[in-house]
Amino acid sequence: MHDGLVERRRWIDNETFFHALAHCMILPGPEAQQLAIYLGWKLNGAKGGIVAGTLFVLPSMFVLLALSIVYALLGNRPWIIAIFGGLRPTVLALILLALTRLARRSLTKPIEWIVACGAFTAMFWLHVSVPVVMVVAVAFGLILSRFRRDSASSVPTAPRRVNLDANREMRTQALKSFAKITITGLGIWLIPLLALYLSSQDFPFWTQLGLFFTRTAFVTVGGSYTIIPYVALAAVTKYHWLSQQQMLDGFALAETTPGPLIIVVAFVGFMAGFHHFHGSIVMGTLALLLTTLYTFLPCFLFVFVGTPFVAWTQESRSIKAVLSLVIAVVFAAMIDLATFLARGILLPSGRSTFAGVDGIALAATGLSLYLLGRLKIKVGIVIALGIGLGLAGWLLRL
Numbered sequence: 001m002h003d004g005l006v007e008r009r010r011w012i013d014n015e016t017f018f019h020a021l022a023h024c025m026i027l028p029g030p031e032a033q034q035l036a037i038y039l040g041w042k043l044n045g046a047k048g049g050i051v052a053g054t055l056f057v058l059p060s061m062f063v064l065l066a067l068s069i070v071y072a073l074l075g076n077r078p079w080i081i082a083i084f085g086g087l088r089p090t091v092l093a094l095i096l097l098a099l100t101r102l103a104r105r106s107l108t109k110p111i112e113w114i115v116a117c118g119a120f121t122a123m124f125w126l127h128v129s130v131p132v133v134m135v136v137a138v139a140f141g142l143i144l145s146r147f148r149r150d151s152a153s154s155v156p157t158a159p160r161r162v163n164l165d166a167n168r169e170m171r172t173q174a175l176k177s178f179a180k181i182t183i184t185g186l187g188i189w190l191i192p193l194l195a196l197y198l199s200s201q202d203f204p205f206w207t208q209l210g211l212f213f214t215r216t217a218f219v220t221v222g223g224s225y226t227i228i229p230y231v232a233l234a235a236v237t238k239y240h241w242l243s244q245q246q247m248l249d250g251f252a253l254a255e256t257t258p259g260p261l262i263i264v265v266a267f268v269g270f271m272a273g274f275h276h277f278h279g280s281i282v283m284g285t286l287a288l289l290l291t292t293l294y295t296f297l298p299c300f301l302f303v304f305v306g307t308p309f310v311a312w313t314q315e316s317r318s319i320k321a322v323l324s325l326v327i328a329v330v331f332a333a334m335i336d337l338a339t340f341l342a343r344g345i346l347l348p349s350g351r352s353t354f355a356g357v358d359g360i361a362l363a364a365t366g367l368s369l370y371l372l373g374r375l376k377i378k379v380g381i382v383i384a385l386g387i388g389l390g391l392a393g394w395l396l397r398l
Helices: 002-008 014-026 031-074 078-106 112-124 130-150 158-199 205-218 225-236 244-255 261-276 281-314 316-345 360-374 377-398
Strands: none
Touching: 002 112, 002 281, 014 031, 014 244, 014 316, 031 225, 031 261, 031 281, 078 225, 078 244, 078 360, 078 377, 112 158, 112 316, 130 244, 130 316, 158 281, 205 225, 205 261, 205 281, 225 244, 225 261, 225 316, 244 261, 261 281, 316 360, 360 377
């Protein structure tokens, strides 16, 4: 998104992009779609936000639907297993490359690196949840900005009075928008459940599915890399909608298809319906559609209500300092997720020793990093190469 909108098309400047991204990071739900909605609103009002947010998700949803059907029907075939074996190192390389790009573009101050290191330590070693780390980082940012403000020589008073007036008017407009958007969103949310209540014989399952992914959109803060572990833990260990291996395969599918990484929740929904209704592709498809709706619908509420405050806070040094620390926490969450994936890909035996390292997976990850980062080879070509290597290994073992 940054490459296309800021660097190539120049529809929005770099500072506005990252300020909006930081805002989306502290909103509940997937930050990528929220950023798309905001940029659409910025360029063409509410209609632009609706079009951008909807079309940001739909293409990848249909691609993942097709792949989910293929996976459900053929997932146990040896050649399919070989394909995923070749895909996983490429997925790991893509995440590592995203980490380096995020660090280079947004972590520019020593304090941001300190917060990122502390956040990773808390998540990885102390198993502190991301929302808790996020709250601590925000509080630390506020304290730090207050200290800097107190040490300043003088603070003008006239602009402050203007800001208060503007703030009062923004609150009034925000309340009106909130009421209108909430009523519309609630209606859209209720219609599918009402239809299922009248037509389905297993309404409790649909209620459980809808409430879980709606709750996911409201309680997970920090974007895709914090939502995915939350969904994976509940889907695998609590609801038993799919296995841990299937969850990793779904992550690989989502990472290597066009669209946001968070679209992996659509795969989770499909597998939930597929397994619950004893291998029904139709019910799996319906569950995928509902999962997508309930995960992404709240994003429109959050963004449309919060858009008036984005430009206002862009002028606030305190808010900008806090948001920069939020991005540092998200960077730490990405490292935590990359570490989790690396253990499963590079240490398949579970032994954290040199002998337990999968040399082929390690070499494939390094090759993918070199092709993507150094030679700037397109992602699709590297993905195809990973699939080819996986199939070649399977053929050699025949």
